[in-house]
C-alpha cells in the first residue's frame with residue numbers, strides 16, 4: 002500500500018519552510034509521496050490570498066518540479082469554495098483506495114486542529130497527522146482532546162523562520178526574497194511582479 006502525506010496550504014507563496022517540512026515527513030516517516038494541495042479558500046484564514054489561484058498553483062508546481070516524490074493536486078482549486086480537508090481526503094480516498102494518507106501540519110495549525118471541520122471523521126480517515134513545530138509555534142499537543150492528540154505524530158525539523166506573510170511583506174518593502182523560496186519560484190514572482198508594493 003502506498004503511503005502519502007498531504008501538504009495542504011494556501012501557498013501564497015510556497016516557501017522553503019513548506020518544502021523542508023515535506024522533505025522531513027518523507028524522511029522521518031518513510032512516506033512514499035508528498036501530495037501538495039493548494040487550497041481554494043482556507044477555512045481558518047480571513048481575507049483572500051494575494052496571488053491568484055492560477056499563480057499559487059503555478060508556484061507550487063515549480064517548487065515540486067524535479068522532486069521524484071512530490072506531486073501537486075489541484076483538487077481543491079477545481080472544487081472551489083471553502084477547502085475543508087475532510088472533503089479532500091474523502092475524495093482522494095475514493096480516487097486512490099490503495100493509498101494510506103497522512104496530513105502534514107505546522108505548529109500554528111496543530112493549535113487549531115480541534116476546530117477543523119468534522120475533525121473526528123478526518124482523523125479516522127488518516128493514518129495520522131504529522132505535526133512540525135515552526136518558530137513561534139511549538140508542536141504542542143497538550144491542548145488537544147485525547148482521541149485527537151493520539152492521532153498526531155510530531156517530529157523535529159530544522160527550524161525555518163519563514164512564512165508566506167514574511168515573504169509578501171519583504172516583497173512589498175522591496176527587500177530580497179531570494180533563498181526564502183526556491184529559485185524557480187523567485188523567478189516567477191519577479192517575472193510576474195507579484196506581491197510588489
Ligand SMILES: Nc1ncnc2c1ncn2[C@@H]1O[C@H](COP(=O)(O)OP(=O)(O)OP(=O)(O)O)[C@@H](O)[C@H]1O
Pocket residue numbers: 009010011012013018019022105106107108109110133134135136161162163164165166167
Ligand atoms: N516555516 C514553516 N515550518 C513548518 N511548517 C510550516 C512553515 N510554514 C508553513 N508551515 C505549515 O505549512 C502549512 C501551509 O501553510 P501556509 O500555506 O498557510 O503558509 P504560511 O507561511 O503559514 O502562510 P501565511 O504566513 O500566509 O499565514 C501549514 O500547516 C503551516 O503550519
Ligand SMILES: O=C(O)c1ccc[n+]([C@@H]2O[C@H](COP(=O)([O-])O)[C@@H](O)[C@H]2O)c1
Pocket residue numbers: 008009010011012038039040042043044045046084085086087110116117118
Ligand atoms: O478542514 C478544515 O477545517 C481546515 C482548517 C484549517 C486548515 N485546513 C487546511 O490546512 C491547510 C493549511 O491551512 P493554512 O490556513 O495554514 O494555509 C490548508 O490546506 C487548509 O485547507 C483545513
